[in-house]
Amino acid sequence: MFKEVDFMKRAIFPLPLFILPEGYTRLRIFEPRYLHMVKSALKDNTGFVLCTFEHDTPFNISAQGCLMDVIDFDQDDNGTLLIDVFASQSVQINDVYQDEQELRHGLVSDCNAPYWYKDSNNEIGKHQRLHDSLKDVFSGNPELRVLYKQTHFNRLPWIAARWLELLPISIEKKQQLAFETNFDNLLSFLHTVINNEFA
């Protein structure tokens, strides 16, 4: 099997949403340009890029996004398309342009932000409480269990990433925690919220 070329051209969908690698989410697709995007993502098996909607960047695109695989689809009661997507990898977004139907495209390349996601120790160790509380969240919410075809409760970075997605804080703060601070700070943040630890 060969490795993908370094740069891939992909459609980009900016949304006020925060997602990290190996996260899942469900989207409602109704605008023609995004229906088109999903259609070609499935046809050509390319996926598309989901990124955070920014107010002050060209085409509202954030620097980093996630390459998404469409793993399931459905319709809501009004017949609108629902898709379940999985963040297969983190990507950097460059050279964005809009086509005639205002769908954005860009050249994306594999990136390892947040760097702690792959590089940190997987051991749960003293962070058992983060593990347990996230398990509780999953068992208390059938939607999450349905959405997540795969979970990795044995990996600390996976747990931290899911908690960061779920917490009720602004997207800006989530980005700051994920990309601008180190893993220890992030864990300490989670412990403060979840555990009330002042460590």
Place this chain on the structure above:
Amino acid sequence: MVSQQQSPRCEPKTGKYTAMPDTPSTELMQSLIAVAESRDKKAFAFLFEYFAPKIKRFGIKQFGVEAQAMELVQETLTSVWRKAHLYNSSKGAATTWVYTVMRNASFDMLRKMKSNKEENISEDIWPLLNESQDTNHEYSDHLEDKQIKRYLDKLPIAQREVVRGVYFQDMSQEQLAMQLNIPVGTVKSRLRLALQKLRNEMGDQHD
């Protein structure tokens, strides 16, 4: 102080400008529908010509600054172009709908200005409530409504089953409180404390 004169930047580049003393309701409605159904650029130009000066005047009244008034014109009319398909002519006049879009855009701008200011001066990092509830946002239509999930917990089980399967993006403070089995007030103060700590840590790094 507030000028009634239209800025040349507002004028459409049609070369013609006809005064419209009465609201051309039917034309506006047809144009909006044409934009929704066939992305009709001429129809949009007509809407632009009619609404831009009015939105600008509102913006100047609201913000007192022309640049921001122009931003409001742009925000509003971009939303009109993108969201035209959401307009339902049986529910009201085109003007009503466009002015609602304008008002929302204006609230968003005010909120943004306010939270920027708070970021800059306050001890408390507290824009998180405002931002995450930005439900009028164009793109929030694509996210299955978080609010639904919030109300869901208040519904009897039978009804809940009907609404099941909604999107799960992030939790409300209430949900987190329930999940951790602590009062909402405690969640709030922990979040505040955690954000404060984060800020101190990041500050230390940068110093």
